[in-house]
Amino acid sequence: xxxxxxxxxxxxxxxxxxxxxxxxxxxxxxxxxxxxxxxxxxxxxxxxxxxxxxxxxxxxxxxxxxxxxxxxxxxxxxxxxxxxxxxxxxxxxxxxxxxxxxxxxxxxxxxxxxxxxxxxxxxxxxxxxxxxxxxxxxxxxxxxxxxxxxxxxxxxxxxxxxxxxxxxxxxxxxxxxxxxxxxxxxxxxxxxxxxxxxxxxxxxxxxxxxxxxxxx
Numbered sequence: 001x002x003x004x005x006x007x008x009x010x011x012x013x014x015x016x017x018x019x020x021x022x023x024x025x026x027x028x029x030x031x032x033x034x035x036x037x038x039x040x041x042x043x044x045x046x047x048x049x050x051x052x053x054x055x056x057x058x059x060x061x062x063x064x065x066x067x068x069x070x071x072x073x074x075x076x077x078x079x080x081x082x083x084x085x086x087x088x089x090x091x092x093x094x095x096x097x098x099x100x101x102x103x104x105x106x107x108x109x110x111x112x113x114x115x116x117x118x119x120x121x122x123x124x125x126x127x128x129x130x131x132x133x134x135x136x137x138x139x140x141x142x143x144x145x146x147x148x149x150x151x152x153x154x155x156x157x158x159x160x161x162x163x164x165x166x167x168x169x170x171x172x173x174x175x176x177x178x179x180x181x182x183x184x185x186x187x188x189x190x191x192x193x194x195x196x197x198x199x200x201x202x203x204x205x206x207x208x209x210x211x212x213x214x215x216x
Contacts, residue, residue, distance in 0.1 A: 023089050025060055025097025033095055036083065050167035052079070056102035059156035063096035072135070075185040101158070106165040109213025113200035124202070128210030131203055136160040139198045152214035164214035172208035175199060
């Protein structure tokens with residue numbers, strides 16, 4: 001677990017150090033550039049269905065990185081292929097600033113029962129509460145709130161996204177993708193891949209529901 005925490009600290013420093021190279025975004029200018037985005041993600045970044053993630057309030061630095069990664073092909077999302085080809089760096093910065101200025105709507109958590117690897121059925125939300133706030137010392141999973149904050153609001157200056165209120169289906173999909181190595185744009189430090197590979201199916205499903213209901 002200590003090695004994972006060290007990776008997270010290193011990643012934070014790397015993100016902060018790279019911030020100066022990013023263009024400053026203008027939210028007002030970005031509003032005029034998101035017409036095509038609204039069809040899937042909603043006019044304010046709150047998508048109407050879990051098929052597409054909510055991107056409102058994720059944090060400007062995180063959003064800009066994801067936009068750049070999608071544009072370059074580093075993060076492969078079939079639905080996004082070609083969508084950003086005609087945008088320059090300033091356009092992407094403005095779009096990131098616009099969506100970062102919005103507030104994510106709460107999806108809400110649903111009660112869930114999950115089966116642990118030992119065959120025991122447990123309350124998923126209670127399990128996720130413990131993992132999110134204290135980690136799992138037995139498997140080496142650090143507390144999620146170390147990077148994403150106790151309320152799931154993330155750490156915008158460091159580039160760690162807000163999670164609270166996101167669709168549970170999307171959270172589960174991303175955790176599984178990181179665990180399987182299908183999503184790899186968490187940097188050379190592999191913070192999310194290092195964490196996700198230690199998570200069980202029960203923990204992933206439970207965390208997805210728990211995070212969807214986090215709020216101030």
